[in-house]
Amino acid sequence: MLDYVLPRYRVMRDKDLCIQCGVCERSCSNEVHHVDEELGRVTANNAACVNCQRCVVMCPTQALAITRWPQVDSGSSNWTLETMQDIAKQAQTGAVLLSSMGNPKPYPIYWDHLLLNASQVTNPSIDPLREPMETRVFLGSRPEILKVNERDEKLSAPLPPQIRLDVPLMFSAMSFGSISLNAQKALAMAARELGTFFNTGEGGLHRDLERYADCAIVQVASGRFGVDPHYLGAAGAIEIKIGQGAKPGIGGHLPGEKISEEVSRTRMIPQGTDAISPAPHHDIYSIEDLRQLVFSLKEATGYSKPVAVKVAAVHNVAAIASGMARAGADIIVIDGFRGGTGAAPKRIRDNVGIPIELALAAVDQRLRDESIRSTVSLVAAGSIRSSADIVRAIALGADAVYCASAPLIALGCHQCQDCSSGKCNWGIATQRSDLVRRLNPEIAAERVVNLVHGWTHEIKEMMGGMGINAVDSLRGNRLMLRGVGLNEKELEILGVKYAGE
Amino acid sequence: MKRIYALEEWCIDCKRCEVACKVFHSKSKDPVKAFLYEQPKPRNRVRVEGNRTLSIAINCRHCPTAKCVEGCISGAMTRNPETGVVTSNPEKCVGCRTCVSMCPFGAVTIEEGPTHPIAFKCDLCGDELGVPGSPSCVAACPNRALIYVESEGN
Structure with missing residues (x-):
């Protein structure tokens, strides 16, 4: 026919x-x-x-x-x-229809229904150009009480391991294999410059990026690619990936033709073989199993670095997050359904998962209700498009956000959703040497740094307008948000009042 | 002096440098007129050699002891002692091709001139012979494969 x-x-x-x-x-x-x-x-x-x-x-x-x-x-x-x-x-x-990047369907974008507050008359706003403004955040578990030796003015019990971010933003997981080495290098260079972290994804840490290992969060996913004691020990933090917002409930499949010599060495698998990440971790069938892996990784690294657990935002995400906190996770990452991917079945990408705004609010509220919110840090991911989205996410309860599509757009990505073809003309989602060289990491890193600098200025201005001088004071401060065009149920889940209230 | 350096690692064979060079060295400085209408045709002085996976822009090194200047029989090819810029004066060039055969970098070409074939080479986009300007190939390169930097030595 x-x-x-x-x-x-x-x-x-x-x-x-x-x-x-x-x-x-x-x-x-x-x-x-x-x-x-x-x-x-x-x-x-x-x-x-x-x-x-x-x-x-x-x-x-x-x-x-x-x-x-x-x-x-x-x-x-x-x-x-x-x-x-x-x-x-x-x-x-x-x-099966294959596509890439985040869910493009016209589902509600709750960020655009949340408005920010500003100070008028009764409390002063702050000018960030004249007064100090703190954007630094620490991620990791916090002790229930601080034991202080008051005579020596020192802590008598050590704090749990934490990582320091100078900006409340990290670059989300994108593996070498799904993106080019030059793209990953650009993000690593930008993370070093900005005082934040990039994430290796589950593709291992390429030897050229080992010098950026202290700015790396290394991922342990269901395929366990590239994981060995050196990999775990080199990183700033470790992340167990249970799920991804773009494709909750399914695994990954990097076809053999993309497993070049370098990818094969970094992933520690034979060249030309398919890299298959199973849908579940075959050793995790319960919260108790997750706890075993969390503590295996903590043991392997001498309890020296925080362990994050990342899940896709799905229907029972609040209960799941509670279980993750109790399983010993130091950082909980929730990835919303608009998060990107290098390849996903179109029907999964377009139909599975829930919006990050609702998931984030529900998780933060649940952890607070159970009095375990302070034992974990909460990271929101899944299409953070601007500094205003970051401010909203923090006000809804996030400690920091993960961001990948926006930095990729700074690198040249035009969201054509054809990553899976491996023919990315911008040198990002490809391993073809003639295309990879189109992305000069020096230029790319500068652009990402510019973007985040711009966002940081904007975050400071928005916080200053609210009369807040630190990200820590904005976190979970939902009174700084008002909803527009939302129904009662949505307002209830988001925990915000309607504009005018 | 400041020189243009080509970095093969980042050259992507797009040849935007060639286009920018040709446009700068046209009468109109307009790409459409330069490519489609002007006579004699403007010539680009940088050219990209290689293929998609390995390519590099070839342009003049402006050597301190320039072989093309040594070989020139008509006094057209000169090096400005103050700026160090090596240029060919189209009015003096007789098109003997000695410079082409002596240049170790293949940076001089002979192309059709107003009356007869003459030598064309990079003049660093100066307004007049021997004076460097701001090279248009460097500005047009999307991947920093051409850089214009102060070089060590003379």
Whole structure:
């Protein structure tokens, strides 16, 4: 039967501006553009275009723009063009639909329904340019009471291990394999400069990044790739990954063709073999089992570093988080359903999990109700888009946030959702040497540092406006939030009042 | 003096430097006119060699003892003793190709000139011969594969 899968995009080339220099042709790994000397013009294979916009940015004369394919849909709001195209693809292949990055569906974004407070008359706002403003946070468990030797003015019992962040933001887990070494290096360099942490994902720690190990959170996931005592010992903190917001309940699969020599060495698996992360950890079937792994890792590192546990935001996340805290986790990471991924089944990405805003509020409230909130730090992840989202997350109860899509966008990512093809034109989600070299980590790190500096200024201004001079004073301070366009139940879960109340 | 250095590690074979060079050395400084309409055709003085996986931009090193200057039979190729910039004067060049054969970097090319083929080479985008400007290839490079920095020695 005829292939009726349509192109998704169309290349618009301004003939008056095109100088046929061929930059677009050389920039496109999908081989969309072609300088046809016989025809004397540049042609486009629209069907191959994924809308990564590399050509648009690279074109010296700005002759290019990408538009949607002009085909109208059936006119039905039910049988949309996308729905029918998905059916067509599956009718051809019989396969699971694969996609990448975060959930793109129009579910409510609660961040955009939460407004921030500012001081007027009855309490003073603070000018961050004139007065000190503290953005430093510490992550890890906190003791129930401090035992102080008052004569020596010293603590008589040591504090549990903690990590120090100069900004309340870390870079979420992205493995070497899912992203390029240059992308990971850029984040590592930025983390060092900013006084925060990047996360190795479950791909191991590449030997070139060992010098950034003190800024690394190393992940122990269900595939256990790259895990050995050296890996655990080198890092600032360890994270057990139970789940990921983009694909809760399922594992990962890095196909053999992406397991290059370097990836194979770093993951400690044979070259060319599929790297399969099982859906569950095969040694964790209960909170008690999780406790065993948490304490195995603490034993292995001499109780010198905090152990985080990351779960996807799902229906019973509050109860699960309570169990994690009791299992000995020092840091609880909740990853919302808009969190990104290098590859996930489309139906899982688009339909499984719950919004981070609701999950975060529910977890923070549950831990407070059970009087165990101070035994853990809480990290929110899953599409933090701006400094305002960070402020809202902290006011809802987070100690810090994990952020990955935004730094990737700073690196050049245009959210084309084609990471899984391995042909990322921006040199981020690829292992092809000709593409990886497009991302100069020096430039990339500078851009990420710029972004976070900008955000930090904004966080200080927003906190100053509220009359708050430290992130610690904003944490869980839900009175600084008011809801708009939310119903009673949503307000109840978020624990915020309606605007005007 | 400040020199342009090409870093092969970061060159991605996009050839935006070539486009920028050609446009800067056109009469109109407009890419559309430079590429499609101007006669004689403006020439780029930097060129990228290699392929997608390994490439590098070739341009003039502005050598302290420049072989092209030594070899020039017409006095067209000169090195400005103050700035160190090596340039070819198109009005004096007779197109003998001695500079092309003597340049150890392949940085000089002979292309069609107003009356006869003459030597073209990097002039560091100066407003006049021997005076460095701000190189347009460096500004156009998206990946810092071309850098314009003070070099050690002379």
